[in-house]
Amino acid sequence: MTHDDHAALIEVRDRLVELRAQRDEAREGSNWIEFRELQAEIDSAEAARTRIMRRTSPEDMPKL
Numbered sequence: 001m002t003h004d005d006h007a008a009l010i011e012v013r014d015r016l017v018e019l020r021a022q023r024d025e026a027r028e029g030s031n032w033i034e035f036r037e038l039q040a041e042i043d044s045a046e047a048a049r050t051r052i053m054r055r056t057s058p059e060d061m062p063k064l
Contacts, residue, residue: 009049
């Protein structure tokens with residue numbers, strides 16, 4: 001895994017943590033519009049993570 005790929009994975013992982021926390025807050029507050037918007041961002045970030053991981057060999061993949 002390249003340094004850039006590793007850095008990108010860490011960035012996506014951190015963003016996912018933030019988004020999931022915000023989504024949980026939206027759900028607890030019954031803010032369903034924000035919940036759906038955050039879920040869409042989560043889906044996009046997860047897709048980005050998948051694309052990055054597909055560029056790497058299985059031996060190089062970090063545990064996320």
